[in-house]
Amino acid sequence: MTDVIDKLNWRYATKKFDATKKVDDAKLERILEAIRLAPTSSGLQPFEVLIVSNPELRAKIREVGWNQAQITDSSHLLVFAAWDNITEARVNMMFDMANEQRGEINEGWENYRKVLLGIVAERGEQANFDAAARQAYIALGVALVAAAFEGVDTTPMEGFDPAAVDQILSLKERNLRSVVILPIGYREADGDWLVDLKKVRRPRQQLVSEIA
16 A cells, blocks of 8 residues: 555544653644645635643633543644634735745736635625635645654544634634644553544445546
8 A cells, every 4th residue: 555545544533642742843843834735725824723732721622622631631732723704905915925925926816816805705704714614624634644644643623612712712813713623642542442443434436436
């Protein structure tokens, strides 16, 4: 099997982390860089990633996260927070950044900016947040694969109260809303009921179909 398939077979949603083991800075930075390089619609990157290291904050998140121990026992807790709205200012920020980094103004790019500004204005705040949240999930998927290549365990979690997490982390003041959280670290096999269970996925013929 290829490396990527091997790594995906290795990873699972870790149920128990070894709280004594920490992911080193180099591995963490490579995972974060993979997140930064993840594809997003129109290249907007309409989300931020917060690394929550404060033990008191992590304990509060655990309280509103179904008391899942991974939130406090993992090496690091990443919170993916989407823009609460894809505003004209945010679109222009990203397009202007692209122009600056590329050192030129491309006519096709500028025409696309105008089209996109019209789309997000018409779509409205909630639909824009939903679109931003979907992009955060693309980055989450990249993070899971990158972590697996680093030999780092992960547990993607939707089982928490987003409004409560937003309040704990003061996300409203930053015009962000929490979408998904990702504890990362190293599994503690003893006590993890999932660690030795066979990975179960639907067979290819049930999942993939070709439309000729």
